[in-house]
Amino acid sequence: MPKLTANISALALVAASLSLAACASKAPKELPPQPTASSTTTMPPEQPTGPVPGSQADFLASVLSDTIHFDTDRYNVDTESQGILQSQAQWLARYPAKMVTLEGHADERGTRDYNIALGERRANAAKNYLVSLGVDASRITVVSYGKERPIALGSDEASWAKNRRAVTLTVQ
Amino acid sequence: MKTVKFAPLIGLASLPGLSLPAPAFAQVEQLPASSASQGPQAPADAGGLTGSVTDESEWQDLGIAIPAFPTDASVATAAEGGNTEALGRNLARVVYNDLKNNGLFKPVGPDALPGIGYFQVTAPSFDFWRGRSTEMLVQGFVKAAPDGKLTVGCYLYDVALGSELIRQGYVVQPAEWRRAAHKCADMVYARLSGENPFFDSKIAYIAETGPKDHRRKQLAIMDSDGANHRFITNGQATALTPRYSPDYSKIVYLSYLNGYPRIYVYDIGTGQQRLVTQGKGPTFAPRWSPDGKWILYSMAIGGNTDIYRVSAQGGPSTRLTNTPGINVGGSYSPDGSRIVFESDRSGSQQVYVMNADGSNQRRISFFGGRAATPEWSPRGDQIAFTHIAGNFRIAVMDPNGQSVRDLTDSWQDEAPTWSPNGRIIQFFRTEKNSGKTGIWQVDLTGRNERKLNTPVDASDPAWGPVLP
Numbered sequence: 001m002p003k004l005t006a007n008i009s010a011l012a013l014v015a016a017s018l019s020l021a022a023c024a025s026k027a028p029k030e031l032p033p034q035p036t037a038s039s040t041t042t043m044p045p046e047q048p049t050g051p052v053p054g055s056q057a058d059f060l061a062s063v064l065s066d067t068i069h070f071d072t073d074r075y076n077v078d079t080e081s082q083g084i085l086q087s088q089a090q091w092l093a094r095y096p097a098k099m100v101t102l103e104g105h106a107d108e109r110g111t112r113d114y115n116i117a118l119g120e121r122r123a124n125a126a127k128n129y130l131v132s133l134g135v136d137a138s139r140i141t142v143v144s145y146g147k148e149r150p151i152a153l154g155s156d157e158a159s160w161a162k163n164r165r166a167v168t169l170t171v172q
Numbered sequence: 173m174k175t176v177k178f179a180p181l182i183g184l185a186s187l188p189g190l191s192l193p194a195p196a197f198a199q200v201e202q203l204p205a206s207s208a209s210q211g212p213q214a215p216a217d218a219g220g221l222t223g224s225v226t227d228e229s230e231w232q233d234l235g236i237a238i239p240a241f242p243t244d245a246s247v248a249t250a251a252e253g254g255n256t257e258a259l260g261r262n263l264a265r266v267v268y269n270d271l272k273n274n275g276l277f278k279p280v281g282p283d284a285l286p287g288i289g290y291f292q293v294t295a296p297s298f299d300f301w302r303g304r305s306t307e308m309l310v311q312g313f314v315k316a317a318p319d320g321k322l323t324v325g326c327y328l329y330d331v332a333l334g335s336e337l338i339r340q341g342y343v344v345q346p347a348e349w350r351r352a353a354h355k356c357a358d359m360v361y362a363r364l365s366g367e368n369p370f371f372d373s374k375i376a377y378i379a380e381t382g383p384k385d386h387r388r389k390q391l392a393i394m395d396s397d398g399a400n401h402r403f404i405t406n407g408q409a410t411a412l413t414p415r416y417s418p419d420y421s422k423i424v425y426l427s428y429l430n431g432y433p434r435i436y437v438y439d440i441g442t443g444q445q446r447l448v449t450q451g452k453g454p455t456f457a458p459r460w461s462p463d464g465k466w467i468l469y470s471m472a473i474g475g476n477t478d479i480y481r482v483s484a485q486g487g488p489s490t491r492l493t494n495t496p497g498i499n500v501g502g503s504y505s506p507d508g509s510r511i512v513f514e515s516d517r518s519g520s521q522q523v524y525v526m527n528a529d530g531s532n533q534r535r536i537s538f539f540g541g542r543a544a545t546p547e548w549s550p551r552g553d554q555i556a557f558t559h560i561a562g563n564f565r566i567a568v569m570d571p572n573g574q575s576v577r578d579l580t581d582s583w584q585d586e587a588p589t590w591s592p593n594g595r596i597i598q599f600f601r602t603e604k605n606s607g608k609t610g611i612w613q614v615d616l617t618g619r620n621e622r623k624l625n626t627p628v629d630a631s632d633p634a635w636g637p638v639l640p
Contacts, residue, residue: 110586111560111587112413112586113413113457113470115498116433124474127476143433144472148389148412151283153383153384155583155604157605
């Protein structure tokens with residue numbers, strides 16, 4: 001389905017540019033802090049309305065998604081997932097001291113041991129893509145949960161599709 | 173856990189010696205013979221069932237009566253029942269449940285039979301039992317010594333012939349009373365079926381509680397009939413896929429202790445555990461070699477999973493597979509010369525066999541669907557596996573991948589392991605949507621399927637050998 005793929009990749013580009021636009025609108029966050037009475041220079045300004053820069057909340061607000069999905073028994077990073085991981089790589093470039101954990105998961109429709117291996121494979125595929133975008137491999141830890149930690153609880157295709165995933169978590 | 177040593181009085185050849193703690197369980201020096209004629213001894217390895225699939229109807233329908241085991245004098249005991257008279261009834265109940273629950277016989281137990289006198293144990297009223305259409309009669313007794321130890325006698329009679337087929341006696345500590353009953357059931361089962369015994373054995377498994385998205389998974393152990401249940405881990409770290417060492421002294425299993433999946437060897441006697449290897453990748457799918465000297469495990473490096481072998485004492489590992497993809501699991505043939513394992517190197521999960529050193533790897537499963545989690549039968553002639561084709565079914569095939577038979581048909585049955593005698597396959601079944609799990613057993617005909625009672629949901633069952 002080349003046409004569909006092209007459309008998805010176009011969407012991903014649109015989404016990526018939206019994301020960039022969003023980043024641009026947050027630019028003030030990255031300005032030097034206002035002088036304060038306490039004269040603290042290392043603390044970011046208080047921003048009660050937005051997440052703390054570099055935090056997990058900031059990560060979630062800044063990236064397209066913390067999660068990419070996979071087809072049954074597959075571990076390739078598709079075009080949509082590439083866009084998501086690109087947005088994560090951009091955030092990681094902004095906070096070079098931040099470490100992340102990549103969790104790999106499988107749906108319930110597989111045997112236990114195989115699913116641990118499959119989750120490992122998926123998390124590594126995501127890691128390798130981030131590394132290809134310039135993220136230092138030493139900043140990424142991988143862990144597979146196999147089928148042990150579903151987020152969608154039904155026994156149906158829609159639930160399984162949600163559970164076949166790799167999730168990026170910042171290490172605080 | 174107390175490991176105990178047992179030796180049968182007569183009838184069975186002594187089992188291979190294992191280095192175990194001092195016995196808390198001894199054999200009876202001389203069990204009185206019955207007044208009935210002595211029947212023929214079972215031939216060493218004939219006279220029973222042969223092959224893997226047999227018509228069980230001949231012996232399955234045998235009418236076996238098991239009245240309560242009388243005592244010479246009812247005295248207090250620490251064993252279940254409080255006194256030896258009540259204990260005698262409990263002993264007969266355990267024998268009855270063992271023989272009934274596996275779909276092998278249709279016994280009648282002590283709660284449906286009149287009691288017998290102590291002196292009748294060795295002098296059965298054959299005419300009475302013939303009148304009840306009983307074909308086989310299991311009678312026993314229990315006596316308590318002044319030091320509290322119990323002596324349990326077990327006799328099997330052929331009612332039609334009016335003869336004694338076999339007898340055994342056991343001396344047990346009160347806390348081990350159920351083992352005497354399991355040994356009695358094993359004696360009856362082995363004599364009548366010609367198969368090796370399996371009731372006096374234990375099962376390690378994963379106890380599951382909580383909702384599907386926050387499942388608590390604890391390592392637990394129990395006797396083969398579900399008694400003497402004990403949790404080993406507290407559930408704070410997810411535990412998976414346990415396997416008893418062949419001598420029951422250790423359990424190898426996967427734990428997410430410290431956040432990452434790693435295999436640990438847990439020592440039951442000391443309660444201590446250690447990592448099976450210091451390798452940097454996640455380790456999973458542990459298995460013992462039949463002699464307990466080696467542990468197979470799978471390790472992922474950079475997303476690629478291969479099978480390794482390490483000494484049970486620790487030390488360097490040897491990589492056995494070396495192909496792109498997921499090579500996982502592994503189960504030794506009973507003689508330790510070959511390993512059956514799972515690989516998706518062809519594009520989907522299929523079953524392969526290799527020599528124990530990793531050489532001569534070849535695929536054996538060439539039928540519809542995927543084939544996963546292979547386990548070699550202790551008899552050597554069958555491989556049990558999870559057959560994935562729509563439903564997940566427990567299936568068997570021979571070591572060449574021929575004679576494939578599905579034994580179960582449910583939404584998701586997986587992870588078969590064998591009873592010590594290779595007659596029963598244990599697995600776990602997951603319910604669609606709820607995710608509830610339970611341990612089930614099926615015999616090699618596929619006709620006799622039953623759920624094992626566990627205190628909570630249960631998965632990943634692994635049977636240990638028959639206790640010595």
